[in-house]
Amino acid sequence: MIEKRLRRREVILALGASVLLPGAAAAQAGPIKLVAPFPPGGSVDAISRLLQPGLQQRLGASVIVENRAGGSGSIGANAVAKAAPDGQTWLMVFDTHAVNPALLPSLPFDTVKDLEPVELLGTAPMVLACHQSRPFKTLADVIAGAKAAPGKLTYATIGNGSLGHLAMVLLGKRAGVELTHVPYRGGGPAVNDAVGGHVDLIIGSAALLAPQVAGGALRPIVQTAAQRISTMPDVPTVIESGYDGFTADAWWGVFAPAGTPKPIIDKFRAALVETVRDPATAKRLVEQQQVTLALQGGEAFRSFFAEQMRIWGAVVRDNGIKPD
16 A cells, blocks of 8 residues: 555656656657758758757757758648647748748648747848859949849849848839849759859849859849848948848748747757857858857747748738749
């Protein structure tokens, strides 16, 4: 009888510990999944795998990066939105996450209600560049060329509804010019045609274009951050080029299924921030992915995300932009 009571007491204590230490309970339940909703080779996959070892070390659990590509990141996001809110599944997103609600109105989940913002990792500018054979050296040159030949200048992007596409639409409206969009299915094909001189211009993330800029195959014209990034100190911003307040930042962040308990989110977020702040990791994020670290969680990230949805959702709706 005494033995049974002791066993019962042990069970109760174990259950109590699992409630008090939800992170530990989650770690024992199996590998933690960090869903990257894009294929290998892109920035979302690269950043996820860069953070994976540090997360494993700090969480004391296996962390696997699961690529669930498709639908401009919405397929992977849907999987996480419908996952159990137990700390076992997390979502790494790109800037398309804020565009998709307007671009893809039939999403099978509610972007705001079904996913909880955890941490904004960082941002990076888009860069507008051209082939060396083109005459453009400044944004003013591009605008003048577009005014002289309306609709004739072409620019490549990674696809309809991408941040580069939306940024150029917005810039064209501000400048009162018309340029012709040439969408590609990914950065590789877009860069290849820009380097080959088949399009006049290309706009893509700093990470995408940096190798071709450094090698001299493309000439950078302007970048879309609020301030110049350290890796391209000689490339002016759109704001410096005469368009006050114009920014268009690529960004990366982590979300959790809605309803994930705060202690679990806090534990994961702490491990994530420590991993990003590790000097070796931070160096690779800045130099390889051209990321300006932000590290904003909670309400700051929620406000940032809401503003991104507002800005780019309006561009999509006002210009009738459709997905590829």
